[in-house]
Amino acid sequence: DAKMSPSGVLVVLLCALWCEKAFGGAPCPCKDSRLCEPVQRVPSKEVFGFGSASWRQYDWDVVTTIAWANESDTELLCHAHKHNVRLISAANRPEKAFLNGSEAAMVEWVRSTVARLSSIHFDGVTFDYEAPMDPTDTHTQMKYAELVKRTKEALAKERPGSQVSVCVPWSPYDIDQRSYDWRALADAADFLYVMAYDIQSQILSRCIAQPNSPIEAARYGLNAYMRLSIPPSSLVLGVPFYGYVYGCFNTTIGDTPICAIEEDPFRSVACSDAAGSQWPFRDMYRVYSGELAGVCVSGVHWDEATQSPWFNFYSLTDTKLQQQGENKMMFRRSLTPSSCSATIQPQHIPVRQAWFDSPRSIRAKVRMAKDMGLRGVGPFAFDQLLPRDGAQIKASPGLKDAAGEFWGALGEIRQADAMTATGQ
Structure with a gap:
């Protein structure tokens, strides 16, 4: 075997020491070691979303940040x-x-978090604490904001260019009993991700199926945050790539939008969206596009006031939809669509109503965010558009086209965007 010269050994040792300092002691898995450094050139507008399971299907000219990414x-x-x-x-x-x-617990949490992010070569962290907090508990509110602040400061020192965000409810006004110091959190983080979905978590009006993300409620919540002196540049609008399916007590398959639902209490409120089931867009599409035999659909309707689509449907094959895994619908037998009736269904078969977001509704929210001068938009979650299985995508070209429309809608926030170096 060839022997290395003393000077060669020195070079290797110096290289190893540099790598340990630059990459937190973990080897860089990329051919170009610079790809293990935090991203330094970022757009002025964010498309910040969650999930990475189907990342090969993403539009990499649109997305700017992937949260909850697969660390392995x-x-x-x-x-x-x-x-x-x-x-x-x-x-x-x-x-x-x-x-x-x-104090020691906070110091250790920050230290271990920074060390973990360095070891996996990630670009930051997002806080998503959603437990109730008493509005009079200012001590805990202060400590939460302090933790976010210290995390950001430590990351800025160890991994310059890192990003710290905080997920917050659609409105700052005690949603689901969450009373945090929103202004302090906004000051401590790079931005707040406003989760403008699950807005029906506490239904205070009639107990009926309602939109998951009505646009005027989202606008109201954003304005409420800004009234707390939080600038729009510190807000990212979170939008849903999923919806809710509810069982109706009174609805027929026809065009009525009124679907009385079962009372399902949530945090002291009798009626909530917990009465429904969350469905990713890809499953909504399979129903309303007619891909599933034995499912009768009213057709997709548009609610102008909330800028939201909805439809009624029922299954001829069972009195209850059978769900397995990620809401993949399984039926005991199949019937042809010609068996469906537009206005009449057997009395023992329940009608269901679906409220969801489509490219049209997402585009309306993106344009609102743009008009309000927000930092960006982003979905929960990217992976709810398309299945992970490429064969399933090929079998549903219409779904792939719809996913492309979603990406196009998100991309509108980045029109005339400029890439800038972090910290500038």
């Missing part, structure tokens, strides 16, 4: 950083550091 997918890491797309980890049980925790 090194191919994703190299591909994302090559396209100047940030990968963001979830904050791991932050409540351990600020709920009745000591």
Whole structure:
């Protein structure tokens, strides 16, 4: 075997020391070691969304940040950083550091979080704490904001260019009993991700099926945050790539939008969207497009007031939809669509009503965000558009086209966008 010269050994040792410092002691899995550094050139507008399971289907000219990315997918890491797309980890049980925790607990949480992000070469962290908090508990509110602040400061020192965000409800006004110090959180983080979905988590009006993300409610919530002196540049509008399916007590398959639902209490309110089931867009599409035999659909309707689509449907094959895995509908037998009736269905078969978001409704929200000067938009979640199985995508070309329309709608926020170096 060839022997290395003393000077060669020195070069290797120096290289190893540099890599340990630059990459937190973990080897870089990318051919170009620079791809393990935090992304430095980012757009002025964000398309910040969750999930990475189907990342090969994403539009890499549109997406800017992927939260909750798969930390063990090194191919994703190299591909994302090559396209100047940030990968963001979830904050791991932050409540351990600020709920009745000591100063030492907070210091250790920040240290371990920064070390973990360095070891996986990620670009930051997002906090998604959603437990109730008493409005008079200012001590806990302060400690939560302090944890976010310290995390951002530590990451800025160890991994310059890193991003810290906080997920917040659609409105700051005690939604689901969450009373946090929103202004302090906005000051501590790079931005707040406003989850403008699950808006019917506490239904205070009639107990009927309603839109998951009505646009005027989203606008109201955003304006409420801005009234707290939070600038629009610190807000990213979260939009849903999923909807809700409800069982109706009174509805026929016809065109009526009124669907009385079962009372299902949530945090002291009798009626909530917990009476329904969350369905990803891809499953909504399979129903309303007629891909499923034995399912009768009213046709998709548009609610102008809420800028939301909806439809009624029922299954001829069972009194209850059978669900398995990720809401993949399984039926005991199949019937032809000609067996459906537009206005009449057997009395023992329940009608269901679906409210969801389509490219049209997403585009309306993106344009609202653009008009309001927000930092960006982003979905929960990217993976709810298309199945992971490429064969299933090929079998449904219409679904792939619809997914492309979603990406096109998101991309409108980045029109005339400019790439800038972080910190500028």
